[in-house]
Amino acid sequence: EVQLVESGGGLVQSGGSLRLSCAASGFTFNRHWMSWVRQAPGKGLEWVANIRLDGKEKYYVDSVKGRFAISRDNAKNSVSLQMNSLRAEDTAVYYCARHDDSGTFMFENWGQGTLVTVSS
Amino acid sequence: QSALTQPASVSGSPGQSITISCTGTSSDVGSYNLVSWYQQYPGKGPKLMIYEGTKRPSGVSNRLSGSKSGNTASLTISGLQAEDEADYYCCSYAGSSTYVFGTGTKVTVL
Numbered sequence: 001e002v003q004l005v006e007s008g009g010g011l012v013q014s015g016g017s018l019r020l021s022c023a024a025s026g027f028t029f030n031r032h033w034m035s036w037v038r039q040a041p042g043k044g045l046e047w048v049a050n051i052r053l054d055g056k057e058k059y060y061v062d063s064v065k066g067r068f069a070i071s072r073d074n075a076k077n078s079v080s081l082q083m084n085s086l087r088a089e090d091t092a093v094y095y096c097a098r099h100d101d102s103g104t105f106m107f108e109n110w111g112q113g114t115l116v117t118v119s120s
Numbered sequence: 121q122s123a124l125t126q127p128a129s130v131s132g133s134p135g136q137s138i139t140i141s142c143t144g145t146s147s148d149v150g151s152y153n154l155v156s157w158y159q160q161y162p163g164k165g166p167k168l169m170i171y172e173g174t175k176r177p178s179g180v181s182n183r184l185s186g187s188k189s190g191n192t193a194s195l196t197i198s199g200l201q202a203e204d205e206a207d208y209y210c211c212s213y214a215g216s217s218t219y220v221f222g223t224g225t226k227v228t229v230l
């Protein structure tokens with residue numbers, strides 16, 4: 001069974017940093033792109049970042065470029081999101097999502113999310 | 121990277137059919153047959169319901185179907201059931217390994 005378990009969320013002051021982690025199990029981790037998707041309270045989903053199988057390609061939504069960094073450790077089956085210079089508008093539940101392994105462009109599995117609250 | 125436009129809410133009676141639209145641009149929905157749809161219950165993570173515009177993952181009810189015309193994708197739920205009451209989001213590939221989600225639609229079963 002595919003499992004994605006996020007951790008690392010919490011309360012942080014504006015301008016601060018936080019590192020989110022996602023532990024993956026139940027599948028061959030290094031065969032899947034991985035993404036982070038967030039959802040502000042009462043709002044819709046927003047794709048944040050993704051990372052290629054080998055970690056050599058990374059992509060971000062414009063609003064987090066230069067502040068957030070996605071990484072992965074295929075030996076530990078985990079993907080992380082380092083968030084710096086946090087702003088109030090980064091407050092959201094952050095989901096870890098697995099892309100499928102056949103080249104189609106969708107988010108096949110999701111975690112339960114971890115809440116990040118940025119206080120101003 | 122503007123969000124795709126969805127109606128805020130759609131409702132229907134049990135057994136009826138409803139359709140949720142998802143309007144993007146020629147840079148996302150219009151350029152790729154790569155729209156996916158997600159169902160989300162309150163307090164839960166999203167669940168993939170449709171991918172590549174029309175395909176259903178294993179285990180997803182065949183009461184759900186997807187389509188696309190120009191810059192607008194649609195999700196139709198036929199034979200509406202109480203369990204279909206949830207939020208639904210479309211998502212399109214937007215090129216250069218980036219994605220854009222829709223604004224979300226709350227489906228209410230009357």
